[in-house]
Amino acid sequence: MRLRLLPTLALGFTLSLLAVPVAAEKADRGKPLVIDADRPSTVDTQRQVVVFNGNVVISQGTLSLRAERVEVREIKDRERVVTAIGATGRQATYRQKRDAPNEWVEGSADRIEYDTRSDVLTFSGNASMRRLRGSEVADEITGGTITWDNTAGLFRVAGGAATAANPGGRVRAVLAPRIETPASAPAPAEGTTLTPSRSLGDKR
Helix, strand or coil: CEEEECCCCCCCCEEEECCCCCCECHHHHHCCEEEECCEEEEEECCCCEEEEEEEEEEEECCEEEEEEEEEEEECHHHCEEEEEECECCECEEEEEEECCCCEEEEEEECEEEEECCCCEEEEEEEEEEEEEECCEEEEEEEEEEEEEECCCCEEEEECCCCCCCCCCCCCEEEECCCCCCCCCCCCCCCCCCCCCCCCCCCCC
C-alpha cells in the first residue's frame, strides 16, 4: 500500500556535540512524503492519527525512515508528526543525505519521531547516529535519547537507563580526527628585512 502526502509539510542532561555542520539535503523539504506498508492503514479520527503496519518505509527526497509500525499525526497548518516504532530485535532506522558531497547521516532507535514543522528528529531507546563520508563512518554517537535539529545542524544526546551492556547509562561519542592542511612556511622574525641577491653566489 502506498500513500503520498504533500509536504505542506531531552530528557535529563544533554550534551551538544559535533560542531561540524550536519544540515540535511535542503531540497528534501520540498518533496512529497511517501509511505509504503505491507498492511492497510487504520484511521483514528479522534486523535487525527493514521497508523501503518508491516515493513513500513517512509521517504521524502533523500530522507528514508523504516519501521514495523508508523503513526502519522496531522498538526497545525497541515504539518505532521511521524512516529516510527521498531519491532523486537529490529529497531526503527533513519538515513538522509547531508547538504555536502557524498556525506550521509543515519541512525537507529527503538522509536524515532520526526516533526515536519520544526524539522527535528528524536531518537529514543538505545539510540545511535552516524555521519558517513561515502561508506566510512566519520562520527558516531550513542545514548538513551538523541535529538537532531536539521535546521540548526545540531545533535544533542542524553544518557539512558542502565543496561547490562552500559551499567551507567552513559553517553558515548566517537569523533573523526580533524584533517590537517600542510603547514605554510614560517614567516620571518619581526624586524628582519630580506634583500634579494643580485646573482647566484653573490657574496657582497
